[in-house]
Amino acid sequence: MVLLKINFPQQRRVHLAQGLWLLSWTAVIWGAIIFCLGVYIKTELLRRDEVMDNTEIHVVPNILMIVGLASIGTNWVASRVCQDSLDPTRFPRWKVLLLVWFAVAAVLCCLLISVVVLSFALQGSLEESLKVGLKNGIRFYKDTDVPGRCFQKETIDRLQMEFRCCGNNNFKDWFEVQWVSSRYLNFTSKDVKDRIRSNVDGRYLLDGVPFSCCNPASPRPCLRYHLTDNNAHFNYEYHSEELNLYSRGCRQALTDYYMELMNSTGPGVLSVILIQMSVLLGLRYLQTAVEGSMALEDPEGESEGFLLEKSVKETIEDLKVKALTLLKFGQVDPNDTEGSTEDAELEKAEKDASPTPAS
Structure with missing residues (x-):
């Protein structure tokens, strides 16, 4: 039909x-x-x-x-x-x-x-990839003298400014890593020594963020350090200063973009x-x-x-038959003794036909 x-x-x-x-x-x-x-x-x-x-x-x-x-x-x-x-x-x-x-x-x-x-x-895979990648990028932000990571700081800064984001999930991610290179720390300073000693891993941690997290829409000059201390700045409330820094994390910003x-x-x-x-x-x-x-x-x-x-239906059946025929082509059936019998008879005939050497 x-x-x-x-x-x-x-x-x-x-x-x-x-x-x-x-x-x-x-x-x-x-x-x-x-x-x-x-x-x-x-x-x-x-x-x-x-x-x-x-x-x-x-x-x-x-x-x-x-x-x-x-x-x-x-x-x-x-x-x-x-x-x-x-x-x-x-x-x-x-x-x-x-x-x-x-x-x-x-x-x-x-x-x-x-x-x-x-x-x-692949949205879930993209989010997980960005989550791990951004976490490593923030961790290596300070390694401007390490081969292979020299441009990590520039990459993260440009990323945060372009997508108007900060950190992996939010700006608090910067509080958990040492993002200031040891090359630029004065180890004779009491403040530096106290911060390093107060940390189990001996890292210099700050409640601060890089400049690229600053939101230009903020009505006041950007505050980057002592972000959790309300007394460190005049007329400052840590939980209400929403415009001071970008509130969105870069993982969400990049996921939405892609x-x-x-x-x-x-x-x-x-x-x-x-x-x-x-x-x-x-x-x-x-x-x-x-x-x-x-x-x-x-x-x-x-x-x-x-x-x-x-x-x-008939077309599918024909295709199945053709596919099975192609799969069976060239395969040897182990139970088929006809072919082996013919080979043995042929070999015997060749031996009988060969001339016997003279004694």
Whole structure:
């Protein structure tokens, strides 16, 4: 039973080929856009690779770039097929290649759907990666003289100013680490000695933050030290000074930024999926309709186009049989003694036929 059969006169076949040609080039343009989006997201992730603990989130831009390039290539081929479908002498050469094209287009649609799913599924992984990465970045903030960490301070400062955030979860994260390099501490000072001695690990801890945490929207000059001491500053209340520093943590700020960036690709990816599915189904109709017209005595007469020669169930059964046949091909059955018997008889015949040496 033929699935979704449609009659195609000559004029309808021409209109279908022309429409698919335009749709294919639209998909080529969208493929280029998807590729550029993947490159942009990849670049943004690499820019802040120092504050990320793993690279699992890179799978999203990687798939976007692969899908973008694949979409450009497959839909360019589809446009060529649409052009040659109007020429009976050139269209038959696409018959074998179209089978590969349909498989690639189907995989392409699956990859596009996986991008949409992964954009939401990897949010937890992104948050955990930023949590560990920012924690290490804050811990190594002071190591400006250590190879490999020289630019960690600059990275964190630029990050906090650009995203208007402070610390990992909030500005209190700076209270738990020594973010002032020992190179700039006066160890003869009583205050420095007392702070180091009061800490079990011998670290110089402050209830203060770097300058990059200061909020320019604050009506008063930024207060960075003695933040928990209400008596250290005039007209100061620790719990009510919300504008003095950025209140949002950088982990939340970066997570929101990257999730918004990846989710913004959703409409574009969904558009490409719809266009790709339309090209896939339309090209199948065009292929069967043109092949049907070429089989007729009158090539310009009416032909039938369809999606499958059999029903979905019968098609699946045929595919199962073909797959099992391919899996069994070349395998040796250990219970089959016929082949071993034939080999033994052949070997014996060869020995009998060989000349015996003279005594």
